[in-house]
Amino acid sequence: MTTTLLVFLALAAVSLFAAWRVVTDPQIMHAGLWMGLSFVGVAGIFLLLTAEFLAGVQILIYVGAITTIILFGIMLSDIGEVKEEEPPLLSLPGRAKRPGTPVAVLAAGAFVLALILLYRDVAWTSLPAAGTLSTAPGAGTPAGGLWEGFSVKLIGQALFGEYALPAEAASVLLLAALLGALVLAAREEG
């Protein structure tokens, strides 16, 4: 068992456990913090995949922005139900606290099972760079060269070359989301 495998297993265990706590922790603030820990674990996985730029972006956006905004959203709300201090005001008749849990377990389990079966059956050899799907250390690394697929230079060239239009569309989307969130949140103040 190599060191990277151990690191991978540790990171995967941390992020999966944190993700599990997100959906099970009775306190929603704790669930938000667990979500942040899960994002940090995934950032570690990105580092293991040698995507250091993506790992940095993951920390900045997911841990820095998304977790913070969700925690602020919980704290700024004065409704007890948001903070899960109170049970829902009106429980729908005939529904338990966690409706449809067996269905959800079945759906999630079937999803994982189907994906694993699919992964086992796909002939990876039909894809380019066949043979990189090996357990050998550094599999897929170009011989005698540094790994380039995730270099900031290549990503930047792609973003402002081949993907210039989608990048502009993404910036418009962010602007629209900013304005939309402002309008939605400010409307009630009158």
Added chain:
Amino acid sequence: MPPLGYFLVFGALLFATGLYGVLTQRNAIRVVMSVELMLNAANVNFLAFTRYLYPHDPRGAVWAIFVMTVAAAEVAVGLAIILVLSRRRQSIDVDRAAEMKG
């Protein structure tokens, strides 16, 4: 280096956890959190496939960046909607929020 399958199974498990959360939670904020977990799992798959099958190709990373952008926008708008919902309806139970007209 662990084989590609390990990363794919990790992504599948993370996605399934998010899926379970989306299906079981009634608090809208928890549903948003679960959706974020699912988007993260998709990014893991993007980067794992790029790392193992498409060396010298930045497209997987570019798509992961787009996913993060959309996730940020989704959280901003989603939380604004949830806060409006909580003000107007005094409830953010997704089972009770069945109409968009206030």
